[in-house]
Amino acid sequence: xxxxxxxxxxxxxxxxxxxxxxxxxxxxxxxxxxxxxxxxxxxxxxxxxxxxxxxxxxxxxxxxxxxxxxxxxxxxxxxxxxxxxxxxxxxxxxxxxxxxxxxxxxxxxxxxxxxxxxxxxxxxxxxxxxxxxxxxxxxxxxxxxxxxxxxxxxxxxxxxxxxxxxxxxxxxxxxxxxxxxxxxxxxxxxxxxxxxxxxxxxxxxxxxxxxxxxxxxxxxxxxxxxxxxxxxxxxxxxxxxxxxxxxxxxxxxxxxxxxxxxxxxxxxxxxxxxxxxxxxxxxxxxxxxxxxxxxxxxxxxxxxxxxxxxxxxxxxxxxxxxxxxxxxxxxxxxxxxxxxxxxxxxxxxxxxxxxxxxxxxxxxxxxxxxxxxxxxxxxxxxxxxxxxxxxxxxxxxxxxxxxxxxxxxxxxxxxxxxxxxxxxxxxxxxxxxxxxxxxxxxxxxxxxxxxxxxxxxxxxxxxxxxxxxxxxxxxxxxxxxxxxxxxxxxxxxxxxxxxxxxxxxxxxxxxxxxxxxxxxxxxxxxxxxxxxxxxxxxxxxxxxxxxxxxxxxxxxxxxxxxxxxxxxxxxxxxxxxxxxxxxxxxxxxxxxxxxxxxxxxxxxxxxxxxxxxxxxxxxxxxxxxxxxxxxxxxxxxxx
Amino acid sequence: xxxxxxxxxxxxxxxxxxxxxxxxxxxxxxxxxxxxxxxxxxxxxxxxxxxxxxxxxxxxxxxxxxxxxxxxxxxxxxxxxxxxxxxxxxxxxxxxxxxxxxxxxxxxxxxxxxxxxxxxxxxxxxxxxxxxxxxxxxxxxxxxxxxxxxxxxxxxxxxxxxxxxxxxxxxxxxxxxxxxxxxxxxxxxxxxxxxxxxxxxxxxxxxxxxxxxxxxxxxxxxxxxxxxxxxxxxxxxxxxxxxxxxxxxxxx
Numbered sequence: 001x002x003x004x005x006x007x008x009x010x011x012x013x014x015x016x017x018x019x020x021x022x023x024x025x026x027x028x029x030x031x032x033x034x035x036x037x038x039x040x041x042x043x044x045x046x047x048x049x050x051x052x053x054x055x056x057x058x059x060x061x062x063x064x065x066x067x068x069x070x071x072x073x074x075x076x077x078x079x080x081x082x083x084x085x086x087x088x089x090x091x092x093x094x095x096x097x098x099x100x101x102x103x104x105x106x107x108x109x110x111x112x113x114x115x116x117x118x119x120x121x122x123x124x125x126x127x128x129x130x131x132x133x134x135x136x137x138x139x140x141x142x143x144x145x146x147x148x149x150x151x152x153x154x155x156x157x158x159x160x161x162x163x164x165x166x167x168x169x170x171x172x173x174x175x176x177x178x179x180x181x182x183x184x185x186x187x188x189x190x191x192x193x194x195x196x197x198x199x200x201x202x203x204x205x206x207x208x209x210x211x212x213x214x215x216x217x218x219x220x221x222x223x224x225x226x227x228x229x230x231x232x233x234x235x236x237x238x239x240x241x242x243x244x245x246x247x248x249x250x251x252x253x254x255x256x257x258x259x260x261x262x263x264x265x266x267x268x269x270x271x272x273x274x275x276x277x278x279x280x281x282x283x284x285x286x287x288x289x290x291x292x293x294x295x296x297x298x299x300x301x302x303x304x305x306x307x308x309x310x311x312x313x314x315x316x317x318x319x320x321x322x323x324x325x326x327x328x329x330x331x332x333x334x335x336x337x338x339x340x341x342x343x344x345x346x347x348x349x350x351x352x353x354x355x356x357x358x359x360x361x362x363x364x365x366x367x368x369x370x371x372x373x374x375x376x377x378x379x380x381x382x383x384x385x386x387x388x389x390x391x392x393x394x395x396x397x398x399x400x401x402x403x404x405x406x407x408x409x410x411x412x413x414x415x416x417x418x419x420x421x422x423x424x425x426x427x428x429x430x431x432x433x434x435x436x437x438x439x440x441x442x443x444x445x446x447x448x449x450x451x452x453x454x455x456x457x458x459x460x461x462x463x464x465x466x467x468x469x470x471x472x473x474x475x476x477x478x479x480x481x482x483x484x485x486x487x488x489x490x491x492x493x494x495x496x497x498x499x500x501x502x503x504x505x506x507x508x509x510x511x512x513x514x515x516x517x518x519x520x521x522x523x524x525x526x527x528x529x530x531x532x533x534x535x536x537x538x539x540x541x542x543x544x545x546x547x548x549x550x551x552x553x554x555x556x557x558x559x560x561x562x563x564x565x566x567x568x569x570x571x572x573x574x575x576x577x578x579x580x581x582x583x584x585x586x587x588x589x590x591x592x593x594x595x596x597x598x599x600x601x602x603x604x605x606x607x608x609x610x611x612x613x614x615x616x617x618x619x620x621x622x623x624x625x626x627x628x629x630x631x632x633x634x635x636x637x638x639x
Numbered sequence: 640x641x642x643x644x645x646x647x648x649x650x651x652x653x654x655x656x657x658x659x660x661x662x663x664x665x666x667x668x669x670x671x672x673x674x675x676x677x678x679x680x681x682x683x684x685x686x687x688x689x690x691x692x693x694x695x696x697x698x699x700x701x702x703x704x705x706x707x708x709x710x711x712x713x714x715x716x717x718x719x720x721x722x723x724x725x726x727x728x729x730x731x732x733x734x735x736x737x738x739x740x741x742x743x744x745x746x747x748x749x750x751x752x753x754x755x756x757x758x759x760x761x762x763x764x765x766x767x768x769x770x771x772x773x774x775x776x777x778x779x780x781x782x783x784x785x786x787x788x789x790x791x792x793x794x795x796x797x798x799x800x801x802x803x804x805x806x807x808x809x810x811x812x813x814x815x816x817x818x819x820x821x822x823x824x825x826x827x828x829x830x831x832x833x834x835x836x837x838x839x840x841x842x843x844x845x846x847x848x849x850x851x852x853x854x855x856x857x858x859x860x861x862x863x864x865x866x867x868x869x870x871x872x873x874x875x876x877x878x879x880x881x882x883x884x885x886x887x888x889x890x891x
Binding site for chain 2: 141
């Protein structure tokens with residue numbers, strides 16, 4: 001009955017992964033060649049998985065919707081990647097990284113997964129350096145570190161403000177090498193639009209060639225999804241314009257459970273919205289909080305320029321409320337605090353929905369040159385977008401949707417509840433609980449791709465060595481392709497009045513207003529009705545120009561927005577169900593007297609894994625209880 | 640706030656790689672100057688869709704200047720007139736009221752047009768696949784700090800590695816050469832000890848792939864460096880030439 005077998009190995013936390021690796025079943029080299037694996041997505045998780053699996057000898061196909069795997073949105077990660085190297089000699093260890101991550105996630109992640117992640121973190125840095133990734137170095141030639149929110153050690157490795165770019169280019173180069181060897185076949189400008197199921201197992205996909213609009217069938221003994229997060233359900237987010245939920249949504253509808261869909265990370269330091277035309281929000285790296293101080297005026301409606309407000313009339317509210325962590329509190333805490341001061345009428349800028357991030361004191365203390373070396377490209381980016389110079393007046397920032405901790409439920413092997421279907425990186429739910437710490441997304445993406453899936457997939461594929469390739473003329477492929485074609489035809493035939501963007505913006509507004517930084521039962525219930533209405537509106541009034549058999553970005557977007565609307569409904573259901581506050585999920589009904597998130601471990605110490613039960617039918621809630629053998633959940637405090 | 644300008648857009652429209660294209664002119668009244676250039680195109684497309692016309696196809700994704708997807712010629716300059724800026728980071732406050740803005744796709748034989756402003760940059764993939772990597776399998780890498788690297792070298796390698804692969808260098812070059820792109824990768828690895836074992840092979844193979852993909856030769860005009868949104872220096876091409884010469888001379 002219970003499909004939620006987490007398959008966590010027995011034994012003490014510290015030895016689980018080692019033991020797993022030495023006992024997991026293997027596939028011999030000659031059999032690997034005959035086994036085909038499909039990898040969807042080419043970001044840190046996808047590119048590293050495709051490369052690592054091909055190195056092992058599997059026959060791999062990899063798909064991405066951009067024109068090159070190098071453009072996946074991992075490229076935009078700025079700040080850094082964590083590892084427990086303890087190069088700074090400041091008391092760091094695998095255990096501390098594990099502990100910080102579990103605590104940072106507000107005790108809603110699986111201990112065993114997080115411990116494995118912390119264990120692997122060091123090998124990632126070694127691997128990337130070996131590939132020629134140019135991390136920041138000190139004058140002695142050794143690697144440099146800095147601090148991120150929610151921790152008291154310096155364990156973050158970085159490459160200026162372009163860490164994601166450099167790590168992705170590393171993974172992309174490893175992938176390119178395998179493509180040149182013929183071990184990986186790359187499909188650029190392709191989007192996965194369906195999972196093909198045969199005898200209860202994932203056996204392939206239907207992909208759409210985004211240049212010609214043609215549908216293609218691809219067989220695989222296993223399908224690995226590494227398709228990133230679904231923050232664009234809010235329309236405005238720091239995600240790339242193309243980031244979408246379609247692949248994992250199709251997987252959900254084919255039987256993969258969806259874990260904690262409402263867990264969304266709202267990042268505290270983004271450039272505020274400037275107008276109706278706004279298409280996306282730009283993140284200013286959390287690393288800025290190492291040297292920048294966050295403040296608002298003490299008085300409401302103080303419209304003076306920042307420079308004209310004397311120190312005694314400024315409220316450095318993070319330093320005041322959280323003296324132990326100061327400006328480096330975790331993201332969820334910082335975001336809520338910003339919302340609170342703005343709600344009090346103390347926000348700054350034309351909209352009143354912004355706070356200052358001020359470098360005045362750091363520039364005075366360290367000199368402009370050093371600040372420029374640390375954050376030059378970020379300051380430049382800020383100036384390009386806003387026209388203001390952050391060296392002379394403080395940045396204005398506001399929280400924005402950035403990352404989704406929720407995703408497909410996976411077991412210890414990263415397999416979903418559909419046999420043969422895996423989920424890696426941001427698209428799974430596993431490691432960050434209810435709030436992700438800074439510089440941990442890159443760590444997880446590469447851990448899953450380089451070091452976890454190459455071992456765990458063998459456990460499944462060992463049984464598949466006698467399974468030959470299924471020809472794509474199989475009726476299951478036939479049926480899957482037909483259902484995709486029918487859906488595209490229905491979309492094209494609506495011929496309504498609203499653009500895809502119109503409908504997407506409407507969805508975003510509902511989600512941000514009722515399922516954003518603050519959530520309550522009344523609002524969520526209202527939003528549920530609104531999203532259901534919006535779904536009807538979409539399917540009766542969307543307008544898509546052009547044809548289905550041509551390069552048609554509006555059609556691509558329409559398919560994605562249709563899926564986002566359905567996902568929005570699930571997120572709201574999940575947020576309604578979770579009557580506690582934890583991490584990024586803040587139920588206004590559940591807060592401490594000081595306005596901090598109040599968890600309810602007695603009733604909600606579980607992963608909510610939602611099961612699709614058919615169109616128009618309420619999904620079913622399955623629960624994976626969380627066991628804490630090592631860390632004892634306490635009310636999180638950063639004071 | 641609330642500042643607007645009126646523009647005329649002259650945009651290259653082309654249905655697909657087979658049909659020939661043409662310019663079309665669109666009036667753009669009331670453009671908010673705080674918009675990005677791509678948001679301005681979003682507004683145009685929104686209007687075209689409502690009028691029952693085909694929107695202008697253009698490549699874009701991250702919209703924060705790092706993915707390298709956006710690619711267009713604006714008034715005869717790759718990514719527009721601002722130095723060190725991709726199209727997605729270009730904001731309308733840099734344009735003047737009443738101006739006509741000409742928008743074209745990258746022009747290069749090796750980058751055929753897919754539709755309107757969208758081009759096929761597969762040639763870059765071929766160059767990367769020919770040797771844009773260190774041949775190291777996953778696992779077994781030595782401890783990262785066992786390999787100290789001189790900070791100045793590491794920084795210079797980083798400068799090269801900052802390339803976003805957008806293709807502005809090719810589009811700006813009168814020979815449609817991809818030497819700046821190619822040299823950035825060769826240079827990054829030539830500066831780092833990790834790149835040493837494959838140094839000779841890498842440069843020979845990548846240059847061959849470059850020529851095979853249909854990119855032109857470099858005649859040192861420096862247009863690539865001037866237009867590169869990431870400020871990749873032409874000195875990397877000089878290093879590439881040294882690397883190539885050295886490799887050619889040491890050929891068995």
